[in-house]
Amino acid sequence: MVDGPAPAVALQGDSEMSRAHGDIPLTLEVRDLDIRYGTEAALSGVSLEVRQHEIFGIIGPANAGKTSFLKALNRMDLFNSAMHVTGDIRFNGHEVRQLKNIYALRSRIGVVFPLPVGLPMTVYENVALAPRLRGIRNKSELDIIVERCLARAALWDEVKDRLNSLGSLLSGGQQQRLTIARALSQDPELLMLDEFSIAVDPVTTMRIEDVLKELRKEMTILLVTNLVQQARRLADRTAFFLDGRCVEVGETEDLFTGAVQDPRTRDYIEGRFG
C-alpha cells in the first residue's frame, strides 16, 4: 500500500550492460557466487549466464545448492540471517545486491517452490494479490488477469466455478498450479521454478510443461528440476550442480548426447548416482 507501484522503468530500461554476450541479451549474469549458511558453504564459485527468453535448466542431486542459488537471485537471503551471499548477480544488468528497491526486483521474478503455498484467501484473491500490490484496483481488469493466469497454469477449468473458495483448501496439485498462476500474475521477466512437479500428477505436469514452452516467448525461465528428463524436454541449456559447484553448463542436447562432458555429469544423467 504505502510503497505504491514499483518504478518499472528503473529495471527494464537499460539493457546495455546485459548485451555483453553477442546479440543475445542476458537476463542473468552470475559471477563467482558463494553462498554459505553460517559457516557451512552451500554454493561456491558459481558463474553462469541465463539468456533472455530461454528455458535454463539446473539439474543435480539433493544438497547441490540449486535452491540456494535461486534464493540468492531474488534476495531471499534477507529472510534468513544465517544465509550469506557474496559474488556478483546481475539481473537485466543490475547488481541485485546493490538494488535499494528489492520490492521491484522481487515483483519481476516469479517464484514457484516444491511445496505449494496456497495463501489462506480465495482462489481469486490469491491470483489478484500481486496485481493489487502493483496498484491495480479495477475489478474487470483484475478479472481478466485472474482468468488469464489461471488458464495459463492449466487450472482455470477446474476452479472457474469456485473462485471464491479458499485457495489453501485445493488439492496439492491444484495448489501448485495456483502458485504458478500467482507467479504469472506478477507478469514476471524471470520465472524460477524449483522442482515444481513434486506435488503434481504426471498428466498435469505435462500440461504445465506445455505451458512453460509457450511462456518462454514472454519471459526467461529458470527451471530447477530433479527429473533429468524434464530438463531434457524443456531446457535450451542446462547446468549441472554438484556439491555446491556448477560442474558444467551446456546446450541441453549436448549434455544428453555425450558431447563435451564432464564424466560426473554423464554419470548423473545416465543415472549412475543421485
Place this chain on the structure above:
Amino acid sequence: MFAETSLNARNKKVQGLFRMLFMLMTAMLILPVLIILVTLLVKGGSVLSIDFLFTAPTNGMTAGGIFPALLGTVWLVAVALLISVPIGIAAAIYLNEYAGENWFTRVINLAIINLAGVPSIVHALFGVGAFVIFFGFGTSILAASLTLAIMTLPVVIVATRESLRAVPMAFREACWNMGATRWQTIRRVVLPNAVSGILTGVILEVSRTTGETAPIMFTGAVFFTPFLPQGIFDQTMALSLHLFVVSTQVPGVPEDLPYGVALVLIAMVLIMNSISIAFRMYLRGKKKW
C-alpha cells in the same frame, strides 16, 4: 494367537487405573467452579433483579442496587482496553514481524515477562505514583484505567504474538517473493489470519480486568460516590471494590447483598469468557489451512 496372556491382563488393569486417576483429577477441576457458582446462586440469587442492577445503593450501602459500580466497571474496562489494545497489538506486530533476534528484543521480551509477574498491588502503587501524582490525573478513571492497561498489556502482547506466530512462515515468504513489503504482507496475509486469536486474547483481557481490585482502589475507584462518572477525569465506584466494601467495610449489610454483587461480577466474567470460547470454536471451524 490373540488369546489374552497374563501380561496383557496386567497392562490393561494398570492402564485402567491410570485412566481413572487422571479422570478424577480432571473432575476435581470442575468442583471449585461448581461450588462457587452454586453458593453464589443460592445465597445471592434472591437479590438479583432489574432494580438491583439499575439503581444506586441506599441506606449507607446496606440496601438498593449496584448501578454506579456496574457502570464504573464498564468505564474502567473500556478505557483500559482503548489504551492497552492498540499498544499491545502494535508492539506484538513489531516484535513478531519486524524485529530481529537481538539484545533489544530480548530485553523487551524480558520486560514483558516481568511485567506479567508484577503483583497487582505493586501496579497499584506504581499507578498512584505515576498517573495520580506525577502526571496529575488525580484519582480518576483515566489513572485507574492506565494502571489496568499496563497490568494487562502482557496478556494482549503475548496473545497477539502467539496468533501471529501461528501464521505459517511460508505464507509470508510467498507474499514477500511477489514484491510485497512487510506491511503489505502483514495487512493482507498475516493479520486477517491472526485476528481470531487476537480477539480471543482481548476478550480474555476484558475478563481479567473486570475482576481486578487492587490496581484501581488507590487510583480511581472510590468507596462510595453519589455521582455517576461523566468522563475519564471523574472518580467512580467499581464492582470489584464494591464487593470488597460491602462484604468487609460496612456494618449491617444484609447477608445476601455481597453474594448478589459477587454473582453479578462473576457473571460478567463468565459471559466474556464464554463469548471468547464460542468465538474461538467458531473460528477454528473456519480455519483456512
